[in-house]
Structures are given as C-alpha cells and as structure tokens.
Amino acid sequence: MLILLIAVIAYLWRMGVAAWSNILTVCFAHILAGRAISIAQGTYAGLPKWLIVALATYVDTTAMFIIYPLFVYSYEHIVEGNSFQRKMRPILESAERNIDRFGHYKIAGVFLFVWAPLWMTGIIAGAILGYLLGLRTWITVVTVILGALAAVASWVYAYDLLFSWLSDFHQDVGLAVTVVLIAAVLIYRVWRKKRTARKADG
Secondary structure, eight states: OHHHHHHHHHHHHHTTOTTHHHHHHHHHHHHHHOHHHHHHHHHHHTOOHHHHHHHHHHHHHHHHHHHHHHHHHHHHHSOTTOHHHHHHHHHHHHHHHTHHHHGGGTHHHHHHHHHSOSTTOSHHHHHHHHHHTTOOHHHHHHHHHHHHHHHHHHHHHHHHHHHHHHTTTOTTHHHHHHHHHHHHHHHHHHHHHHHHHHHHHO
8 A cells, every 4th residue: 555655646746747746745744743734734735625535544544554463463472562562652552541431332432532533543543442442353444444534534624614714814824724733743742752751761
C-alpha cells in the first residue's frame, strides 16, 4: 500500500498534475501530525472532500498494517522493554486506559474508540484495543478501518463548515487555523515527551 501511494504521487508529478504537491503534503501531515492537521491542510488547499477522506483513510490503514503486526509480535515474543515497545508505550497505555470504557461494547466499542475525536484514539490504538480485547484479527482490522473512515469523514465535513464560516471574515483565516493547530500539536508532543522523561527519571 505504501509503495502504491508513492507510485501514484510520482505518476501525478510526472504527468504534471498540479494537485500532486497538495496530496503529498496531506499524506506527510497525516503521518507526522495526525488526521486533524492533514485534513485541515487538505481543506485549506481546496482538495475535494472525497479525496481528503480517501487519502487520510488510506494513510491511516497503511500505517495500521505496518505497525499493528510489529506490535503484536513485539508484545508476544520479544522481551519487555525493547526499543519498539518503548516507542509504542503511549499508544498501548491509551488503549489500556480505555478498556473499561469501550471494552464492554466489544466491536462497537472499538469503532467508537477510533472514531472519537480525542488524543491517542486513532486507528493504531484502536487495533491494539481490539487485540487486548481478544477480537479476531480480521474483525479488528475491518472495525478500525470503518472507524477511521467515519472519523475522517466527520473531520472533513466539520472543517469544511468551519473554514466556510471563517472565510467570511478573511480569506487567510483558514491558514491561521491550520498553523495554530500544528503549533498546538507540536507543543503538546514536546510537553508529553518531557513529562514521560521526568517519570522515567524519577
């Protein structure tokens, strides 16, 4: 899926399709900063809603197919505390914290967990939640993909309404909102990293 995405973007660039740079930006923003930032960027760039939904869901699904099997293998077969598990710890903790809240509803709970517009409730954390609940792999995969699709669609239409409303005040307000969102995400991640480091030291 990752190779196909790169090939399509390269083809669009080679054919001189102007939208290739916006598509690439949305994909990178999604990987680095999450769905909120990528969808804001795609909306501000004027990409069609269906394309933003397709791109964000595709990138989400690609990341899940890469990371989820690595997590399961690491969780089951590699000594606790390895490098990959340390990097996955915040996502695992998010899934573990929400077992009681969403686990009672099983499949519906996993779907709602992925759809919920909260921090650390994306497709990868949802897949890990499904794993911890003991759901079959194919059920977990289908559920989190549908949840991600619903979440992305909700974000896209919410941003479209927001940007349409803000554009009545000034045409560059959408850009300002996108910049503020990116700054907020970066500040939160730096704060979280420092807090995690303090916990590890003390």
